[in-house]
Each structure stands twice: as structure tokens, then as C-alpha cells.
Amino acid sequence: MKKNRQTQLIHAPRKAPQSIHTVQPAVYRASTIIFNNTNALFNRHWSDDYDYSYGTHGTPTTFNLADQIAQLEGGEYCLLAPSGLSAINLVNSCFLSHGDEVWVADNIYGPNMEHLRNLQTRYGICVKVYNPLDVHSFQPSEKAKLLWLEAAGSVTLEFPDLVALVKKAQAQNILTALDNTWGAGLAFNAFDFSDAHLSVDLTVHALTKYPSGGGDILMGSVVTRDKALHHQLFRMHALQGISVSGDDVAQVQRSLASMQLRYEAQSHSALKLLDWLKQQAKFSQVLHPADPDNISHSYWQAVCQEQHSAGLVSVIFDAKYSLQDIRQFCDALQLFKLGFSWGGPVSLVMLYELQHMRSLEHTHLQSGILVRFCIGLEDSQDLIQDIQQALSVLD
Ligand SMILES: Cc1ncc(COP(=O)(O)O)c(C=O)c1O
Known part of the structure; x- marks a missing residue:
């Protein structure tokens, strides 16, 4: 088909990439992702990472960093968010419903507490505060759904009694979410810690801090080992239109090496x-x-x-x-x-x-x-x- 110059500029023939090895992976930037045919369009499944369908779902670039962060933290599955706080909010909005009780350490990252207080006022979620050094101050009722942990906690840097808190939450089937920004996947393995080999259910990490390392990129992640939890989060992630830029991901990936x-x-x-x-x-x-x-x-x-x-x-x-x-x-x-x-x-x-x-x-x-x-x-x-x-x- 003969094409006008303007059309040629848009539809320039592209060679498929040769087998080329570079230190850093290629960067995909996408809102639209082009389907090969209607078969690919109709047979795609939202829960499959490799069924690329739209930028918010993810690209090879975002899935690649997500896999690295999951590995860093000792988990299996990871979702990226545009900031650490956005990753925290994803967990709160995914797992808390009207009438649920959520337990937060008194030294939790301040905006997490503020977000939960906001959910309390607007959506009837009950926020309870515990002392991270005293497991007895964590007294969940049968409505308790989620326990937030942070190790070490914000600003005053107390390290919580993680072993006792996680054991108590698990005994009552309460989800445990750890803000793992301080440990960064390096200080300890949140999915297998202490001599008791305990695991939290979810970690949130402000990749803005150590993984970015430059003081210039905002990003967050949510990691789990549980496929069902990941799928719940993945659905909410899509519904909320949460996505990150391929260029920002490439910068974080570059810094991960050091x-x-x-x-x-x-x-x-x-x-x-x-x-x-x-x-x-x-x-x-x-x-x-x-x-x-x-x-x-x-x-x-x-x-x-x-x-x-x-x-x-x-x-x-x-x-x-x-x-x-x-x-x-x-x-x-x-x-x-x-x-x-x-x-x-x-x-x-x-x-x-x-x-x-x-x-x-x-x-x-x-x-x-x-x-x-x-x-x-x-x-x-x-x-x-x-x-x-x-x-x-x-x-
Ligand atoms: C412990 C902790 N969690 C989460 C966040 C939020 O990260 P972000 O700045 O990427 O929203 C911060 C930011 O300071 C933090 O200190």
C-alpha cells in the first residue's frame, strides 16, 4: 500500500529487535498496547502478566521490576504503585470494608494513620492503635481484619515485637501488612523471619527510599507470597488506575544494582x-x-x-x-x-x-x-x- 509521508512517519517499518544483550533492559513506554489480532484481544486474561493489554495493566518493564522487588523481599508477587503512600492506600482500600477493625502501631508512618482515620470517618472502619513494644495492647475483636506493622517505626525508630505480634494475628486469622521501607528487604526477610520462621502476609515498600536511591523518584510496591491476595490487589490496582512510568521504573532498576x-x-x-x-x-x-x-x-x-x-x-x-x-x-x-x-x-x-x-x-x-x-x-x-x-x- 502506497503511503503519504505523514502516514509513513507514523507507520515506519520497524525491525524486530535482534538478539541484543545490554546491561540494562529495554524500556517500554505504553498506554496503548497493540494486539496482534482479535483472537489475542478476546482471549486475554487480566490475571496473566504476559497478556499485555493496556499501560495500566503493566509492560515488560514494570513486570520486570516487580519481579525483582518480589525477589528482594523474599515474596512471590509484586505490584508497583506511584509512591509508597499509594501502595499503602492500595492495601487499605483493597482489604478494609465497612465495620472492619484495623490495628495500627502508634509509631506507624503518619500519613498511613491519617489515611485510616479518613476511612474511619467516611466509611465506618474502626481504627485501633497499639503499642508496638507491648503485644498485650493489641487486643483484636472478631471484627479485626488487618494489622499494620512497621519495623522500625517512623521517627522514634522502635523495633516492634514482631514475633509476638505476628503470632497473635495469625492465631486469629488477621492479615498482617508490614511497611518494609526501613528493612528494605535487606535487614531481614519479612516472609521468613526469626528462629520461628514466621511470615507476614503483605509487605509495602516505599521504593522512593533505598531502591531509588537518588532522592528523585517516587514509587511504591506491595509484595505477597499468596496468589489469592495478589489477585485481589491486582484487581483493585486496575480499578484504581494505578500505574507507574516505564522511565521511572528504569531509573529504579538501574539503582537496584548498588x-x-x-x-x-x-x-x-x-x-x-x-x-x-x-x-x-x-x-x-x-x-x-x-x-x-x-x-x-x-x-x-x-x-x-x-x-x-x-x-x-x-x-x-x-x-x-x-x-x-x-x-x-x-x-x-x-x-x-x-x-x-x-x-x-x-x-x-x-x-x-x-x-x-x-x-x-x-x-x-x-x-x-x-x-x-x-x-x-x-x-x-x-x-x-x-x-x-x-x-x-x-x-
Ligand atoms: C516508613 C515510610 N513508609 C512509607 C512512606 C511513603 O513513601 P512515599 O514518600 O514514596 O509516598 C514513607 C515516606 O517517607 C516512609 O517513611
């Missing part, structure tokens, strides 16, 4: 900082689960058997320092930049007023402003010097 090296380097620097921070008189408390003095240390040890920990460490300033003082401290930092998130090359700092963040009373936490340091890839001695010079504004 993820373990970065994680270990940042953990190592965080431990060096921990030792130094503990000697500083201006802090009333330094919070890190690998610290033998930490209240949750034994729970961390029971699960993180290879003694891994992420690059986060928090301090509580002596209560004599006001919020204004701590703002001055943060503003005086030069290498640590003021910003949310973690896992990137640049060290970050954030300040928090704990009294506005917790609903239970935690006697192990001192009063005072909390500052969280997220360690990047700078030299740890330079980071220590930076904190030291910023502390001098409080003299």
Missing part, C-alpha cells in the same frame, strides 16, 4: 553517628534499635539476625531547648539539608514535636523536640563535624 552497597554504607555511617551522638550532653536521648541501650534492641536482634540497620538515627534534645532553639540548630546545619524522605545521597534532617504525633503514652520517650537525621553518602566524619558546628549555636 542498593545493598548504599544501604550498608549508610547503616555503617549511622552507627558511627550513634556512638558520637550518645556522648553529646545536649541530647537527652538517642534513638536507634541497634543501640544495646535501646528499649527495642532485643526485638531488633530477634529479627535482624545479620545485625543490619538502615541509615536513620533520631535524637531528643534536652527539654530546656525550645522549638525556636532547635529551628536555629537545623538552620545552622550545612551538609544535612532540611527535607522529608531518606535513602538518597544527601543527608537530611527533620524536626518533630512528639506530643502532636502519638496517641498513646510512651514512658520510654523523653519530652523535648525530636530531630531525625537521615544519613546520605557523605563521609561520616564530615557529618559529625556538621552537627558539632550546628550544636554550637545552642551554647
Whole structure:
């Protein structure tokens, strides 16, 4: 058929790719996916990854990263979402219905709690808060459907009594979902942990942090070993139109190769900082689960058997320092930049007023402003010097 130039530009003949081996896989970008014929159109099945049908369903690029993340975390199936929070919301909207009870740790990632409170108000879901260090505070009723875990928890970094909590939830057929962003699939295997070989049902991971590693890409994942759970999530994922860009996936995939090296380097620097921070008189408390003095240390040890920990460490300033003082401290930092998130090359700092963040009373936490340091890839001695010079504004 003879074609006009404009048509030729659109329908240029394409050669099928030769067998070519590159370090990184080819990137597919797709909204429309072209079917070979009507047979392929009518015989496709939504639950088959390889029945490509539309961009939101997935492409070889997205399925490839999903498989890698499932493997990283010790699971079988994975779905990608445009952010960690979107992955959390996918789990909540998939498994919670009117009248269900959901249990959340008091130190859970704040926006997860906020999302659940929103579901409570609008859809009659009952949100219950438990102390992650006290399994007795988790008292599920027969309506309990989902238990959210986070190890270590946000900002105050307590490592939960994961073994006791998961055992108790399993005994009552309650789904367990772990926010695995801190462990990142490297600190422990959420699908086979502790000497008891326990497994959570689902993990959520903010790939925005360590897997992206650049502080520039947002993405999240939900992993499971259970095909039926995966299919439920896959349906909801499609109905909500959740999808990720092939280009973003390629960037995350590129960074995955160096993820373990970065994680270990940042953990190592965080431990060096921990030792130094503990000697500083201006802090009333330094919070890190690998610290033998930490209240949750034994729970961390029971699960993180290879003694891994992420690059986060928090301090509580002596209560004599006001919020204004701590703002001055943060503003005086030069290498640590003021910003949310973690896992990137640049060290970050954030300040928090704990009294506005917790609903239970935690006697192990001192009063005072909390500052969280997220360690990047700078030299740890330079980071220590930076904190030291910023502390001098409080003299
Ligand atoms: C523990 C934890 N989970 C989930 C998220 C959400 O990830 P994202 O920023 O990709 O939405 C964050 C973000 O800071 C987090 O710290």
C-alpha cells in the first residue's frame, strides 16, 4: 500500500529487535498496547502478566521490576504503585470494608494513620492503635481484619515485637501488612523471619527510599507470597488506575544494582553517628534499635539476625531547648539539608514535636523536640563535624 509521508512517519517499518544483550533492559513506554489480532484481544486474561493489554495493566518493564522487588523481599508477587503512600492506600482500600477493625502501631508512618482515620470517618472502619513494644495492647475483636506493622517505626525508630505480634494475628486469622521501607528487604526477610520462621502476609515498600536511591523518584510496591491476595490487589490496582512510568521504573532498576552497597554504607555511617551522638550532653536521648541501650534492641536482634540497620538515627534534645532553639540548630546545619524522605545521597534532617504525633503514652520517650537525621553518602566524619558546628549555636 502506497503511503503519504505523514502516514509513513507514523507507520515506519520497524525491525524486530535482534538478539541484543545490554546491561540494562529495554524500556517500554505504553498506554496503548497493540494486539496482534482479535483472537489475542478476546482471549486475554487480566490475571496473566504476559497478556499485555493496556499501560495500566503493566509492560515488560514494570513486570520486570516487580519481579525483582518480589525477589528482594523474599515474596512471590509484586505490584508497583506511584509512591509508597499509594501502595499503602492500595492495601487499605483493597482489604478494609465497612465495620472492619484495623490495628495500627502508634509509631506507624503518619500519613498511613491519617489515611485510616479518613476511612474511619467516611466509611465506618474502626481504627485501633497499639503499642508496638507491648503485644498485650493489641487486643483484636472478631471484627479485626488487618494489622499494620512497621519495623522500625517512623521517627522514634522502635523495633516492634514482631514475633509476638505476628503470632497473635495469625492465631486469629488477621492479615498482617508490614511497611518494609526501613528493612528494605535487606535487614531481614519479612516472609521468613526469626528462629520461628514466621511470615507476614503483605509487605509495602516505599521504593522512593533505598531502591531509588537518588532522592528523585517516587514509587511504591506491595509484595505477597499468596496468589489469592495478589489477585485481589491486582484487581483493585486496575480499578484504581494505578500505574507507574516505564522511565521511572528504569531509573529504579538501574539503582537496584548498588542498593545493598548504599544501604550498608549508610547503616555503617549511622552507627558511627550513634556512638558520637550518645556522648553529646545536649541530647537527652538517642534513638536507634541497634543501640544495646535501646528499649527495642532485643526485638531488633530477634529479627535482624545479620545485625543490619538502615541509615536513620533520631535524637531528643534536652527539654530546656525550645522549638525556636532547635529551628536555629537545623538552620545552622550545612551538609544535612532540611527535607522529608531518606535513602538518597544527601543527608537530611527533620524536626518533630512528639506530643502532636502519638496517641498513646510512651514512658520510654523523653519530652523535648525530636530531630531525625537521615544519613546520605557523605563521609561520616564530615557529618559529625556538621552537627558539632550546628550544636554550637545552642551554647
Ligand atoms: C516508613 C515510610 N513508609 C512509607 C512512606 C511513603 O513513601 P512515599 O514518600 O514514596 O509516598 C514513607 C515516606 O517517607 C516512609 O517513611
